[in-house]
Every structure is written in structure tokens, then in C-alpha cells.
Amino acid sequence: MKYNVTHITQYLYSEAVSLCRNEACLLPRETPTQRCLSSRLLVEPAPADLRERIDGFGNRLSHFAIQQPHNELKVTARSELIVTADPEPLASANQVAWESVRKQLTGARASNNLGALSFLYDSPLIGKSQQFSDYAGASFPPLRSLAEAVADLMQRIYHDFKYDPGFTTVATPLSEVMETRRGVCQDFAHLGVACLRSMGLAARYVSGYIETLPPAGQERLVGADASHAWFSVYAGEAGWIDFDPTNNQVPSEQHITVAWGRDFSDVSPLRGVAFGGGKHKVNVSVDVAREPDGLLQNQSQSQKQTN
Amino acid sequence: MRFDGYDTEGFYDEVFDPEGNPRPGADLLIQRVNDLPETELQRRQKAAERALLNLGITFNVYSNEDQTEKIFPFDIVPRIVQAKEWEVIEKGLKQRIKALNCFIDDVYNDQNILKDGIVPTELVLSADGFRKPCIGLKPPGGIWCHITGTDLVRGGDGEFYVLEDNLRCPSGVSYVLENRSLMKRTFPMVFDACSVQPVTDYPSRLLEMLQGLAPQGVRMPSVVVWTPGIYNSAYFEHSFLAQQMGVPLVEGGDLLVYNGEVMMRTTKGLEKVDVIYRRIDDDFMDPKTFRADSMLGVPGLMAAYSSGNVALANAPGTGVADDKAIYAYVPEIIRYYLKEEPIINNVPTYACWRDDDRQYVLENLDKLVVKAVNESGGYGMLVGPHSTAEEQAEFAKRIKANPRTYIAQPTLALSRVPVLVDDHFEGRHVDLRPYILYGKDSIYVLPGGLTRVALKKGSLVVNSSQGGGSKDTWVLNAEGGSSPESTMQNQEGL
Numbered sequence: 001m002k003y004n005v006t007h008i009t010q011y012l013y014s015e016a017v018s019l020c021r022n023e024a025c026l027l028p029r030e031t032p033t034q035r036c037l038s039s040r041l042l043v044e045p046a047p048a049d050l051r052e053r054i055d056g057f058g059n060r061l062s063h064f065a066i067q068q069p070h071n072e073l074k075v076t077a078r079s080e081l082i083v084t085a086d087p088e089p090l091a092s093a094n095q096v097a098w099e100s101v102r103k104q105l106t107g108a109r110a111s112n113n114l115g116a117l118s119f120l121y122d123s124p125l126i127g128k129s130q131q132f133s134d135y136a137g138a139s140f141p142p143l144r145s146l147a148e149a150v151a152d153l154m155q156r157i158y159h160d161f162k163y164d165p166g167f168t169t170v171a172t173p174l175s176e177v178m179e180t181r182r183g184v185c186q187d188f189a190h191l192g193v194a195c196l197r198s199m200g201l202a203a204r205y206v207s208g209y210i211e212t213l214p215p216a217g218q219e220r221l222v223g224a225d226a227s228h229a230w231f232s233v234y235a236g237e238a239g240w241i242d243f244d245p246t247n248n249q250v251p252s253e254q255h256i257t258v259a260w261g262r263d264f265s266d267v268s269p270l271r272g273v274a275f276g277g278g279k280h281k282v283n284v285s286v287d288v289a290r291e292p293d294g295l296l297q298n299q300s301q302s303q304k305q306t307n
Numbered sequence: 308m309r310f311d312g313y314d315t316e317g318f319y320d321e322v323f324d325p326e327g328n329p330r331p332g333a334d335l336l337i338q339r340v341n342d343l344p345e346t347e348l349q350r351r352q353k354a355a356e357r358a359l360l361n362l363g364i365t366f367n368v369y370s371n372e373d374q375t376e377k378i379f380p381f382d383i384v385p386r387i388v389q390a391k392e393w394e395v396i397e398k399g400l401k402q403r404i405k406a407l408n409c410f411i412d413d414v415y416n417d418q419n420i421l422k423d424g425i426v427p428t429e430l431v432l433s434a435d436g437f438r439k440p441c442i443g444l445k446p447p448g449g450i451w452c453h454i455t456g457t458d459l460v461r462g463g464d465g466e467f468y469v470l471e472d473n474l475r476c477p478s479g480v481s482y483v484l485e486n487r488s489l490m491k492r493t494f495p496m497v498f499d500a501c502s503v504q505p506v507t508d509y510p511s512r513l514l515e516m517l518q519g520l521a522p523q524g525v526r527m528p529s530v531v532v533w534t535p536g537i538y539n540s541a542y543f544e545h546s547f548l549a550q551q552m553g554v555p556l557v558e559g560g561d562l563l564v565y566n567g568e569v570m571m572r573t574t575k576g577l578e579k580v581d582v583i584y585r586r587i588d589d590d591f592m593d594p595k596t597f598r599a600d601s602m603l604g605v606p607g608l609m610a611a612y613s614s615g616n617v618a619l620a621n622a623p624g625t626g627v628a629d630d631k632a633i634y635a636y637v638p639e640i641i642r643y644y645l646k647e648e649p650i651i652n653n654v655p656t657y658a659c660w661r662d663d664d665r666q667y668v669l670e671n672l673d674k675l676v677v678k679a680v681n682e683s684g685g686y687g688m689l690v691g692p693h694s695t696a697e698e699q700a701e702f703a704k705r706i707k708a709n710p711r712t713y714i715a716q717p718t719l720a721l722s723r724v725p726v727l728v729d730d731h732f733e734g735r736h737v738d739l740r741p742y743i744l745y746g747k748d749s750i751y752v753l754p755g756g757l758t759r760v761a762l763k764k765g766s767l768v769v770n771s772s773q774g775g776g777s778k779d780t781w782v783l784n785a786e787g788g789s790s791p792e793s794t795m796q797n798q799e800g801l
Contacts, residue, residue, distance in 0.1 A: 021564065021595055021607040049567045053613070056442030063610045067565065110429075111422045121433040266439070273595050273606035 001084075001253045002291040005209055007077045007227065008284070009270050015278035016069040022272030025207070026077035027052075027060040028258045032239075033086055039079035045070050057118070059259035059267060075270060080291075085252040092238035093147035101146050101236045102200040116202040116234040119193075123262030126190055128198045131178055136195035146201075150233050150243055151250070153195055157188055158248035170264070185229045185246040186264055192231035192245050193263065202234035204260045206242060207267045211254040211288045225286040227269060232260065256288065309341050310725065313732045319465050319722040320734060321386050332501070332783050333387045339497045340384065351493050352383045352727055358492075364485050364543060379482055380776030382726045385490060386737065386758045390785035393504075396459065396467060396741065397752045399650030402641060404455050404743050404750065407472060407628045409644035411451040414627060415441045425643050426636045430660075433711065434633060435681035436475070436626020438589055440596045444613055444622070447520055448747045451622040454513070454584075455743040456480070456756075459651070463720035468654045470738060472637070474629040475621065476586050479757040479777075480742050481544035484509060484551070486757075486779040491792065498792075502784040504754035505792045509742070510551035513584075516746040517552075520618035521581040528581040530554045531571060533562070535587045535603050545586050559587070564607030569617040582618045589623045597623075631680035631714050632658065659706050659713040668715040669706065672699040675715040676767075677706070690767055692718055721767055724778065726760060736761045738769050739780065755780035 007026055027039045043050065047064035055061050066073065104113055105120055122128055139152040164182040174190050177183040183191070189205050196203035210228040214220055230244040230251060242251040259267040315323055322333045329337045340348065359378045388396075413420050414431050421428045431437060456477025458470040487506050491498050514530065521528030534545035536558050549556035561572050562580065570577040585592065591601040596609040611617050627633065635656040638649045657664040657675070668675060672691055679687035689702045706713045723734035741756030758778040759769035769775040 019563070021610075023595060051567075051610070051614070054443075056439050063607075065564070065567075065607060109424075110427075111424045114418060114421055114428065117421075117428045118432055121429060262439075271595070271599070 090147035133198035441624035461722035
């Protein structure tokens with residue numbers, strides 16, 4: 001499937017900002033199932049300094065600085081991608097018991113899985129605790145296959161937690177999400193990661209987008225999509241497998257990956273420091289458009305239910 | 308004033324051997340002190356204390372409620388280290404810092420030591436000092452830790468051991484220099500006669516090392532000392548070193564990143580900065596990369612650093628190697644990178660994340676010293692033999708809840724030195740913190756370093772933040788002769 005993704009972030013300031021420096025994590029990385037044909041970051045006003053680097057997890061980060069006074073900052077990321085579906089994403093992970101993957105991550109041979117170990121320990125926003133292993137435990141009876149166990153955990157998060165935008169913010173701690181059983185995609189992804197790590201498994205936070213489909217007969221609204229997040233578990237030789245607890249599905253063609261990290265703080269789309277500015281307002285718009293490839297592929301879509 | 312009646316009480320004494328005779332090199336000092344008229348030594352001690360206060364050589368203890376600065380207590384009788392002993396220490400420290408630098412460079416780049424399973428990956432990746440943004444960084448010359456202060460102790464067997472590596476922003480060197488200048492005024496003739504290796508060239512060596520880090524092509528490197536500000540416990544030292552080196556002392560607000568380069572605001576406009584001797588924690592350096600709530604930092608600094616436009620000493624991320632959990636593996640680290648046996652040993656260490664060790668620690672809390680791995684300055688530790696049952700129970704609870712964060716060591720019979728107490732001498736425990744400069748071409752170890760004294764009778768905690776004091780440390784020359792640091796301004800002959 002071919003997509004054109006446009007992600008616009010706009011800051012409006014009540015007073016001029018004299019200097020700002022930002023780091024954007026908005027350009028999609030390549031994955032075994034995703035090719036990035038082109039991607040571009042447009043910053044207005046024009047930055048004095050713009051450079052890209054690859055971080056420790058292989059994500060594409062863009063640094064920029066604006067050194068002239070400005071009342072508005074607009075960052076536009078446009079990407080053209082091809083996403084292919086893995087026909088049997090869970091096949092190999094169905095063959096392996098979850099304990100045997102856990103065992104590979106400890107002891108003398110753990111260093112064979114060095115890439116995964118970064119995602120096994122506590123990270124800035126996610127700390128392992130009894131609370132999470134108690135919750136996750138029901139999905140992990142002895143010798144169950146890893147894929148089945150994690151799929152079950154995903155499903156339970158989907159049913160037990162209420163999607164409630166406006167209830168949580170970026171700063172809401174995970175323990176509160178756990179108590180109130182409410183949150184948005186970011187919280188559910190964090191929750192999945194916390195549960196898996198508390199069970200001794202390596203899990204990472206994936207940030208990206210999802211193509212949304214409108215109810216039949218409605219027009220697709222441009223720019224009404226939103227960024228999305230889910231989690232991924234390390235399955236040993238089978239590599240990493242994604243799970244989307246917000247939608248209770250294993251991502252395939254409709255999920256577009258931008259970056260992954262230990263948690264949100266590693267891959268927040270845009271962060272930085274601005275001097276001055278007074279009060280500010282932020283507008284974010286995301287548009288995930290399926291590229292028409294000949295036939296009637298341009299289904300319209302509008303809902304913003306997935307974030 | 309006499310050493311008569313001084314009792315070593317079975318401890319290793321730095322000045323007297325077990326029979327009560329002065330150790331080689333100390334005889335001259337003992338004789339001079341014994342010859343002093345009654346109350347003369349006390350008079351000089353008082354004069355030295357007054358000088359400290361007048362010079363503003365002070366220290367800020369954070370838990371101290373009135374937030375006022377205290378003088379760093381100073382004892383007038385120097386500690387003497389013989390040339391032969393020092394040679395071994397110097398070699399051992401050079402070896403250790405070389406290996407630790409290889410380690411830091413490796414864990415942020417190829418991670419071979421983790422792949423080979425020499426150090427458990429979990430300990431490194433979950434270490435408090437591990438900085439993810441440092442992955443892939445290549446500091447000039449592969450050197451991360453340019454300035455080190457390694458804590459050594461001497462045990463009852465007379466051997467030196469490494470107690471702690473301080474690879475972030477070690478402080479205390481200013482006291483070494485001030486102590487020396489005080490001692491030269493207090494005991495000018497003994498000092499001259501003893502043939503003491505010099506320390507006063509430390510600031511110029513430091514400056515030279517820092518200038519050597521400047522990005523390629525810079526002919527007249529501009530160096531600054533970066534302090535968190537006047538409320539920092541080591542602010543005196545920051546200003547002292549800047550003044551001694553003749554370079555600007557700056558705070559975060561004086562610096563900014565412009566066109567990818569670090570600039571300093573001056574009365575004549577912006578001036579480029581090439582090398583920053585930073586005395587501020589990693590977390591506060593760049594709010595864009597590390598802690599977003601840092602008000603002390605310079606946004607964009609890390610981007611300028613990773614582009615090679617500015618040098619930082621020490622590099623960010625060095626804390627991964629002075630984590631007390633990693634400490635337990637330093638002998639292995641030395642063997643792995645240098646294919647050598649460690650010259651100075653570690654203190655035997657029990658790692659609470661190993662089941663057997665934890666069991667042993669929990670059963671022997673009354674005998675061991677327990678330390679939290681990510682604390683420094685003597686905070687968060689339990690000295691078993693001096694603790695109450697409640698304190699031990701509290702630590703047992705903490706260890707069980709979080710084994711990764713605790714290590715334990717046997718309570719060492721730290722060596723002692725005579726200290727002037729009212730009108731007589733008493734033994735007090737000491738450690739030694741030598742300072743190491745790792746430049747592009749060579750490693751320099753300051754002869755001596757800071758001797759810290761636990762001034763409370765029987766106490767084993769020497770940290771200045773816990774009320775410790777200090778002494779001048781005299782490393783003698785092998786050949787004898789007079790001290791190279793002249794004391795021509797003799798005020799009081801001896």
C-alpha cells in the first residue's frame with residue numbers, strides 16, 4: 001500500500017520568540033515491511049541551522065534552530081511510503097514459549113540479543129512494578145506461546161481500558177492510567193511495554209500513524225487523522241512483533257511506523273526550547289492519504305477515533 | 308609540643324611504624340614538631356584557620372540548615388608519602404584511567420565488552436550514569452574522561468586500594484593547592500628540607516590539557532570554566548580554578564549556541580568558545596537533550612558537541628563507568644582492554660544483585676559498609692559496625708526491594724594520621740584522592756592529592772559533605788634534595 005503522509009505542527013505565540021532550538025522525530029524510518037520513498041521536513045521561518053542525525057535506536061532526528069524573532073513556527077513533515085503486509089506476522093512467534101524468550105535475555109548468552117536488551121530495563125517514563133506483572137500474569141500461563149500470550153494481553157488492555165481523550169496528558173503517570181483504566185493510545189502502548197518488561201520481556205514503544213476509515217458514505221476529511229502509538233515485543237529469532245492495544249489488532253498495512261524507543265520520551269515528535277513567546281497555542285494536523293494506484297482505491301476516511 | 312603518648316591503637320599509621328618510630332621520610336617532620344615551643348603549633352594551626360576564612364576557602368554542606376558556607380577544616384600536620392610508594396600509585400592510576408576510558412568509549416560505540424559478556428549488559432544499560440544520547444559520540448582522541456579524582460584508601464595491611472572512581476566532576480583539587488600554600492607559610496623550613504614534589508603547576512597543566520582538546524584548526528583556543536552558580540557546594544573551586552588558569556568563569560546564561568557554535572556573551576558582543584571545562588552534571592547541560600526542566604543549561608550544546616564544534620571536559624556520559632556497580636568489574640575491565648593485571652586493587656565488593664552475595668550481605672549488615680550505587684559524597688550509606696538495629700533493618704528492606712542499587716564492602720581498618728586535638732595528637736582515619744589529567748598525548752598524575760580526614764573520633768566517613776577535613780599531602784622526591792617549590796617568602800623560620 002502506498003501512502004502520502006503530511007504532519008503539520010504549528011505554534012502560535014502571543015509574543016515573539018527570539019531564539020528556538022528543536023529536535024524533531026518526524027521522518028519515518030525504514031522497516032522490513034516499510035519503504036520510505038521520500039521524506040522532507042519543512043520549517044517556517046527558515047532555520048539557521050538544520051541537520052539530521054541517526055539516534056542510538058536508528059531513528060531519524062532533525063535538529064534545527066531559528067535565530068530570528070518569530071511569532072509563528074510551522075513544521076511540516078511530508079513522506080511518501082510503501083507499506084507491505086507480513087502475511088503471517090505471528091507465525092514464528094507461535095512456535096516459541098514466552099519463557100524461552102525471557103530466558104534468552106538473561107544469563108551468559110544475553111549478549112547475543114544486545115539490541116533487545118536496551119528495551120528490557122526501566123526507562124524514563126516506564127518503571128517495572130508488581131502492579132504490572134500482576135495484571136499481565138493472567139495472559140502468561142506457563143509454556144503458552146509468546147504470540148498468543150501477548151495477543152491476549154493486548155486484547156485485555158483493549159477491553160479493560162476505556163479510550164478517553166482528554167482524560168490523560170503526556171505527563172499522566174502510568175500508575176494513574178492503571179487505576180482509572182482510562183487513557184489514549186500512548187498510555188496503552190506504555191502500559192503494554194510496562195507489562196511485558198515486568199514479565200521479563202523486552203518491549204519497545206512505537207510511534208507512527210494509522211490510516212483511518214470513515215463510516216460508509218461519509219467523505220474523508222483531509223488533516224483529521226492523528227499520530228498513533230503502539231508497542232512491539234521482542235520474540236527472539238523471530239525479531240520484533242507489533243501489537244496495537246488501542247485497536248486490538250496486529251498492525252499490518254494500515255500502520256505506518258515513524259520511530260521507536262524505550263518510551264515516548266525517546267521519540268516525541270517535536271521538542272525543544274524557545275526563549276520568549278509569552279502564551280502559546282499549538283495546532284497539529286495529520287493526514288494519511290492512500291495513494292490512488294489506478295482503480296477506486298481512494299476510499300475516504302475521516303474518523304479521529306484511533307489516537 | 309610532642310608526639311609522646313601518641314598511640315597508633317593497632318591501626319596502620321601513616322607517620323609511625325608499629326613500634327612507634329617515625330617512618331622513613333617522616334623523621335625530619337617529627338623532630339621539628341617535637342622541637343617546637345609549647346603552644347607554638349596551636350598558634351600556627353589557629354593562624355592557618357584564620358587564613359582559610361579570610362581567603363574564602365569554604366564549603367557548602369547541603370543539609371546544613373542555615374545554608375552558610377563553612378571553612379573546610381584543615382589539619383596542620385602534613386601526610387607524607389614516600390617516593391617508592393608513589394611510583395606504584397601513579398602507575399596504577401594511569402593504568403586504571405586508560406582502561407576506564409576504553410570502557411566508556413566501547414559502551415557508547417561498539418559495545419564489544421557487552422557482547423563478550425565481561426560486564427553484565429543490564430548493569431551498564433540500566434546504570435544511572437548511562438546516557439542514551441551519548442551513543443555513537445566520538446570525543447577527540449577517544450578520551451571521555453579528562454579529569455579524574457580517584458579515591459584511594461590504605462588498609463590495615465599497608466596496601467593501597469581503590470575505593471571509588473570519580474569520573475564526572477571530581478572536586479577538591481583547589482584545597483590541595485590552597486593547603487600547600489598554607490603549609491609553605493606555616494612550615495617553610497621543614498617544607499624546604501623535605502624535598503616535596505610540586506603541585507602548584509596543576510592549573511597550568513590543566514589549562515594546557517584543556518587547550519589541547521580544542522577543535523582542529525583553532526589556533527588560540529578559548530577555554531571557559533562552567534559553574535552551576537554560587538549555590539553549588541564547589542563554587543569556590545570553580546572560581547579558583549578559572550582565576551588560576553586566567554580564563555572566564557561562566558554560567559549557563561552566559562553561553563548560547565549560535566549557527567551551531569557555542570558563543571559567550573561578553574561586553575564586546577559574542578565570542579566563540581572552543582573548550583568548556585564543565586562543572587555541571589550531565590543532566591543539566593542541555594535541556595533539549597537531557598532534563599527539560601534544567602534552568603542552568605545551554606539548549607543545543609549537545610548538537611554543537613556532537614558536530615565537533617566545541618570540546619567538553621569531561622565528556623557527557625562518563626558516569627556510566629563510576630557507577631559503584633560497574634566498579635566491581637573494573638579489574639576485569641583492565642584485563643579486557645589492556646591485557647594487564649591491575650596494579651592497584653579494588654576493595655573486595657559484594658554485589659547485591661548476585662544471590663549469594665546478597666544473602667551474605669543481609670546476614671552481615673552489622674559488619675559491612677553498604678553503599679547505594681548511584682549516590683556519592685557519603686550520602687545513602689550504612690556503616691555496619693556504627694549503625695543501630697533500626698538502620699540495619701531499614702537497609703535490609705531497601706536492599707531486598709532494589710538489589711541492583713546496592714553494593715557492600717568489608718569495613719576497612721583505614722590507615723590513620725596524627726591530628727592536632729586541643730593540646731595533643733590523636734589518630735584519625737584518612738583516604739587520599741589524587742587527581743589525574745588525561746590529555747591527548749599523555750597522562751599526568753598530580754603528586755599527592757587531597758588527603759581527607761574523618762575528624763570525628765573513630766569515624767570512617769571522610770567526605771567533606773559529612774564534616775571531614777583535610778591535610779596537605781607531601782610526596783617526597785626519590786633523590787632527596789630541597790623542594791622544587793621555593794618558599795622564599797619565609798615568614799616564620801623553623
